[in-house]
Amino acid sequence: MRGLTPIVKKVAQLMSGIIFMYGIYIVVHGHLTPGGAFAGGIILAGSFILLILAFGSEVIKLRKEETGSSFTESLAILITIILATAGFFAGSMVFFNNYLPKGTVGELVSAGAIPLYNIFIGVEVAAAIVTIFLALVIFKEEEEQR
C-alpha cells in the first residue's frame, strides 16, 4: 500500500497522538463521563487506521501487525471473562458481580470493577476494528499481486 503526500503524513503524525490520548481518556473516564469502552475503543482504532492510511506499509509488515492485533483482541476478551468469573467466586455466586470496593461516587478510582471492564473491552474493540481493517487491506494487496 502506498503512502499519501507529505502534507497528509505530517498532519497524521501530529494528530494521531492526540486522537490516541483522547481515546484513552474516553475509555478510562467511562464510568464518570459520557463515552465508555465502545466509543473509546473505536477512537483508539481510528488513530491506528489514520497512521496506516497516511503512511502506507508493506504486506509482510501488515500481516505481522494483524497477527498481533488479533492476539491482543482474544487476550482482552479472555481477561474480561476471567474478571467476570472472579466476581462469581468472590461474591455471592452472581456472574458479573461488582466485588471490588465501590469508593466515593465521582472519583477516578471508584465504581469497583467497572473501570477494569471498560479498559479491557476498550482494548478488545480497538483491536477488533484494526484487525478487520488490516484484513481488508491485506486482501486487496494480495489480490493486486496476483
Add this chain to the structure above:
Amino acid sequence: METLLSIILLFMIIGAIYALHARDLLSAVIAQGIVGYGLVICFLHLKAPDLAIVQIVVETITLIIMVAVVLDSSRKEIKAGFTRGNIINMISALVFIVFLVYFFSLAIDSLHTFGEHPLRMAETYVKEGAEKTGAANLVAGILWDFRGYDTLGEATILFTAALGVLTVLRLRGKK
C-alpha cells in the same frame, strides 16, 4: 424539540432517497452519510451523548471503508431493467411494505405519547444506580452491572465479526 427532530428526520429521508437514486456511487455513499450524521444530531437532542459519540465515530470509519470500496471497484451504478424476476421481487416487496405499515400503525396506537414513558424498572435504576454501582455515569453502571450479560454479548458479536472477516478473506488457505 419535536419540530427540530422532524426537520432532521426529513433531511435524513431525503438523503436516503437520493442515495438510492444517485447515478454516481460515490455521491450515494456521501448522501448515505447524511443519514448517519443526522442520527447523531437526533441523539444529542434526545440527551443521549453516549450513543452520539459511538454513532459519530462508527459512521466516520464506515464512510472511510465505503469510500475506499467505491474508489477501488466502480463508480457507476448498474441499471436493472424490468425483467420477470424483478417484477416479482417488486410486488412481494410492496406486499411486505403494506403489511409492515399496517402492523406498525396498530403498534403505534398502543404506545405512550412522545417523551412520557412509564418508568417501572428504570425508576429504580435512576434512583439507586449511583450508590449501588458507584459509577457517576449511569449508563456505564447499567451496562456493566445490571446488564452485564448484554454487554458481554455485544463484545462477543464484535469478536465474532473479526473472526468472520479473517476467515472469509483468507486467500492463502483456499489453495
